[in-house]
Amino acid sequence: MEPKNLHLKTFALALFVVFTFSCTRPTGKIYPGEHWLRYESPEEAGWSSELLAEAKVYSDSLEVASIMIVYDGAVVDAWGDIERRFMCHSVRKSFISGLIGIHIGTGEIKMEETLEDLKIDDKDSLTFEEKQATVADLLKARSGVYHSAAYETQSMKARRPERGSHLHGTYYYYNNWDFNVLAKIFEIKTGIDVLTAFQKEIAEPLKMNDFRIEDTYFHLEPEHSIYPAYPFRMSTRDAARFGLLYLRDGNWKNNQIISGEWVKNSRHPWSTNVRKGRGYGYLWWIAEDPEMKEYGMYTAAGVGGQYISVFPKADVVIVQRVNTYLGDGVGYDQTTRLYKMILDAKIHRPKRDPVLVRFEEKDRQEFTFSMQEKNIEILQGSYILDEEEYSVLVNDQGDLLFKTPEGQKFFMLPVSDNEFLLEDVELKLFASYEPEGEVDHLRTEMRDTCFIFLPK
Known part of the structure; x- marks a missing residue:
């Protein structure tokens, strides 16, 4: 007869396997580790598989490259190439908002400091009045500095007011000059550039799977301004981690990366009704149309339909990516219709102990050919x-x-x-x-x- 303690060890090992690979809800809030967790089925979390399938059919009719839906820290559903790095475009601005929030918290950056205090000037010299703009004004896109800037679209150039037409803090204009200069201010005050800082202070603590410093760069247009833009490429699953960080008020596994107060102020509409049912916070877009406002939605948004959308009242993050490498695009109205279909798929309370399993993510293709x-x-x-x-x-x-x-x-x-x-x-x-x-x-x-x- 085998010893009794051997049976106990075998039983304990079986329990370990069961709880590791088909586990019930962990104690406390759910966060991804090396991999995301997902609900064994959407119904475990109170969602309808049938309604989500209808949302996917609509998504497939658009030029959507990928969607990822996170509820209470775990994946409800996802489709498309969530591991592929797409261009973020203006989503970059919400990334830098987070970085500035970290260093507002340390006291290195001060909201009331002016461009004059910081010795900020540009190719076409700023006036005394323009130099009175503060860090807070730039974060709200209310600097009153209408100097040309790198990475501007034609529509931004067409809407740019005349120099000197508005005092700082009095008028909203979506201004790449403000956003690019914030990166320089960050570097002046911290001694580190925003790309390196993002990797060290956000990507690494969140354990992003696909982010590399090589997926960022500084884009300078010296004929327009001395301040470069700072484009990013990022995968859908990494973008969802950033969204979850904000959904959790800047906290990641009991590490307060960004202060909750900063997150709260970032999603406050300092300017209202500035574009198609949206206001503007600290480099985040705030939903003001009734359907999305109901969920408290705020969004990191980029051209073509790049969205990291946070829904605090629903405990949901939705990431939508579009392949702008090929010139694809999805309109805001199409996106909000898709969001409504997704959110309407939440029809019940979650099960008391929903079953969570590892979310199976594709490994990137390996290339083993060695060139001479x-x-x-x-x-x-x-x-x-x-x-x-x-x-x-x-x-x-x-x-x-x-x-x-x-x-x-x-x-x-x-x-x-x-x-x-x-x-x-x-x-x-x-x-x-x-x-x-x-x-x-x-x-x-x-x-x-x-x-x-x-x-x-």
Whole structure:
């Protein structure tokens, strides 16, 4: 007969497996660790699978690349490529709001400091009146400084008021100059740039799965301003972590990363009805239309339909991503209709002990082909397309990077010596070589259009 304690050990091991891989709700608030948890079925959390399926059908009729729905810290549903890094566009502004909030909390940055105090000027000198704008004014897009700026759209340029037409603090204008200068103020006061700070102070504590410093860059347009923009690429599942941080009032597993007071002030509409049923907080958009206001919705928003939307009254975060690499776009009205369908799928209270399982996320495709060093050297250099300059570079780890005229860098993942996948954009790039071995041209195709890059 086997010893009794052996049976006990076997029983204990079985219990460990059961609770690890098909666990009931953990004690306290739910947060993702290395991986997200999801409800075994939406019904465990009081949601309707049937109604969520209807929302997905509508989502599929739009140019939506991915959706992720988080309720009470766990995934209710998700579809599309949630691991792929898409352009964030103006979502970046809500990221920097969080960073500034951290350093307002430490006392390094002060809301009442003026541009004059901070010795901020620009290509076309600021007036005395413009220099009286405060950090708080910039966070509210109310600086009254209407200097040209990097990364402006044509519509922003068309709406920009005349210099000197409004005093600081008195008028809302969605102003890239304000947003870009905030990054410089952050660097002046903390001694660290916003991209590095985001990685250290937000991405790492939240254990983002896909974020890399290489997915950010500074975009300078010296003909317009001395202050660069700071674009990001980010995956849907990482963006959902940022949304959950705000849903939890800046707290992450009992670590108060951003103060709850800052989160509260960020979602306050300091300017009301500024765009299609929305107000503006500290670099966050605040819902004012009745259907979304009912849930207390506030959103980090970027062009094309990039949204991290937080619904405090429903304990929900919804992330929507759109493939703007290909020029896709989803309108705000379409998004709010989709949101309403998703939120209407919450039809019951959650079960008392909802079953949670590990959310199965796809691993990124591995590329094991090893290029010869001489072929890597041959590819390096500048290439011209439509009079704009692109580059093939090599980083310190020996990886090939494809750099756009705007400054974005995409990893060139080798399939062979003459075929590559541009990571995240997910376009194939082919290299054609001359008989002597030099590059003749690079070629890619996007929606049936062929693009040829010629060596400079």
